[in-house]
Amino acid sequence: MLRWLSSRWTAPTPADVDIVPCCSLDLTSRAVIITFSFVFHAQLDVDILRQALFQAVEQKIPRAGARLVYRNGQYEWHIPKQFSAERPPARFTHAQLDAPLSAFNFPPSGGDMTQPCVADGNHEHLFKDSNVPKSLSDLLRPGTPALHVHVCTLPDATLIGVTSTHALMDAHGMRALLVAWTAAVNGSLDAVPAMPRTFDPLADIAVATVPTSRPVGEPMRFFPHSSFFTKVRFLVSYIWKAFHVGEERRKLVRFPKTWLAEQKRLCMDELSIRGTKEYVGTVDVLLAWLYKTVYTHRKDATLVRIKTVVNVRRLLPTFFAQPYLNNAATWTEASLPASVIASQPVLETALAIRRSIDSYVSPSSVSTLQQEMAWSAQFAGVGLKLMLPYLPGEEMLIASSWRSAGLQEVDFLGAAGGKSAKAVFAFPSLSEKGWLSMEGVGTLCCETDDAMWLSFTLREDAWTRIPRDGGLAFA
Template sequence: MFSWLSSLFSTPKATPPPPGMRTIPCSAVDLSTARDLVLTTGLVINARLDPERLEETLSKLIQSKFPCAGGRVAFRNGVYEFQIPETFDAGTPPARFTVEDYPEAYNCAGRPEIPIALRGPEPSVMPAPDLKAFLRSNTCPKSLEDFLQPNVPLLHIHVAVFNDLTFLGVTAPHIAFDALGTGTLLDAWTRALSGDDIDTIQGMERDVEPFESFTPAPNVGSIKPQVKRGWFDFGPLSQLNFIVRFLLRIIADPKEVRCFVRVPKAFLHDVKQTIMDELKAQGSSEYVGSSDVLMAWWLKTVYSHRAPTDHTPIHLHIVTDVRGKPIFADDALLAHPYIHNAVMTIAVPPLPVSAFRTESIGALALRMRRAIVAYNADPAGVRADLSWLCSESNALKTVFPGPPGAEFSVQSSWRAAKFGELDFSGAEAGPGDRTEKGKARVVFVNPVISSSKPLPMRGSGGVLMEDEEVIWMDQHRGEKDWERIRRRGEILFA
């Protein structure tokens, strides 16, 4: 009886790490960035690639330069962590590869149409094709829980090969990779495929923890940092109010639909040039970037069908990469490659819905540019946001993107990942049916997301890729909302 009482009140024994693994705790940024999400970065490449060459090269690259990419994610002793093998072998592979070989061209048998053949000078919207079957295998993990099983690699690569193109699905839990981290690994991979000496490719050390310095020492200081800017930490009643109002909007428009948006660069250039000419004529030294103009044009397009008396506040959050901000040790930038999460959000001062109908694209773009300039000029504020995130259990705290009754939009951009510039020519299996001369390049990016928990995306989206002619976005909205936008006639629906 006494032994039973003793075990009841004793501290549970700590679980040791698996043998042969080096452990690194997940950072607060990893834990706060859609940690339950599994993301497949789906690339469509205009050539028939050699799967064996792809697997051999990536395996060598991970083992020699990016061992963290070959790790596992685990929940041990109440903490999420990465477990990185000291050595890789057949039983502990750096990544899991699956391959499907189709000895035919893709465009047959009624397969989903990839919208790469679209042309025209005006932006257009089209429903997202269902390409998941070509980007994930049946055995691919679909949730964070799947990745937490023993010895499941962080990376699952699925290759579907046709005579005229290749689908390449790169699947990982979002707790381990952000889009720019994936882009860093893919860029190194294509360099190795093209014949670059792997020793000349800058990699990522096993023990890199750039956000560790933002974690306050225990029991030091009594002043707690405020919640990260633009987000809200509510009490129970306000949380309930927010959730009920959000659910009512979903009930009114229950079907969430994802669409791709094609924006010709020539169109975007002309709009930006008009804005810059107007600013110059006003004697202003301010400027707007193409990303500001793109987002201002898009939000004006999708909110203009709302009533001019609708003053619902819109809280816009722009995802930003902090790798290039002087916030790390000695106020320096992050000088080495980093594949894990390194993003925060810039909060644009909220606007009523009616402003997107009444204000010009130029005025809206300036609002976004000013918010970005102010954020970038305030490294102390960025450090404060990170310090809050890294304090106590704030990384796991539920915070809200706006107050009850407001609407919100989280917009990201993968442009800096440069997926459209990746050159897979070093893995080309042969000319196949490709008529275009030149490199085996990415012609389309199609993300696939999944989670064991409901993840409403409506109102949000971002830039996926760009090439010489167009920028591609994906956006999530309710089906009825899309129909109202279509009926207003300000953008072509293909």
């Protein structure tokens, strides 16, 4: 209601901030409040962490110190021209606990299990303080920093949680922030390239791109054309599901590397027998196996749209020459009936996923992607018009990867007395997701010495069904 009323008059432009409209890719996930959670097997100096974070934001990524504002009918990033104690680059909190990390039975280990297993990741409270924003409304309160960082110090470990609206950054944006932060910690901040305050690559793409026609009703790939009545049906079913379907649960799934290597070997051996030059990656096999396990009971022909998130920065490098904090991701799609996912070999689903990715990132598709980004630039501040990721009666699976962003590669050694201090475990948690359903959403969030870890969300009844079907083990 307040946002509706605020759009009835024109609010003046503040003189003490730089203003950048939220790009259309940011606004899709603005209601999602996400915490990037990291575990370090070292005691990190909290004062060094705080000072370095503020220094990195002020000098290299001032967008991270912005306030999210809804003004004159659009969402904007308001970046203070001068940060101060009254207007800090971020809200930084610290807690100290006497218990060692092992007392929390975290990170989960999976024990000696040699097959994939599920572990509850119910440790979010260690990575955020009680006053962390829990909703978009919390972040829209005047003067509230978009970035909230909580450090929890244990006798043998340090836990860091970075919380904000997902509109502020994606995984590769988080990487840009961590690179600047660790450089400041390690005394090498001058060597890090800066993100200009008003950097807007989508607007640059729109200026540089000669308009060409896209298929009617399909301005972006993998958003199926839908009529007004189809959209109404979708919204009604979506809202009904939010209130009447079982509660969603996010869990961590552990995939032993030795098991994964064997599964991939079996797939590659079969491809070799076929005499084809096609290949599948380890993550393709991991996802295909998980999807087969989740859908193993399905006999119906419901179309399932399998989407894989792709980083736009590496596909359009000319327009992303500087670090970019905000969202720059789209997705590929492979569509299969539920019964086919359940019945066909893992290799076939893995191939479908790999083919969709290879087709999307091929040089011949770059011009199409540039056209799509240019088209979406017109919705800065207000978000894309309603486009459906799938049609009524269909289902969707989405997979993204922190592994490709290298979040565990950055080193806080300057805060650990000169000893290497890289995150040994990482995972996401959500304080709020608005109306968005997270069912079927997975993030390859962490890699340990012996396993890969996927954060995956299903309805409670779907999780309880899996043991009966004999798929995943539960640690």
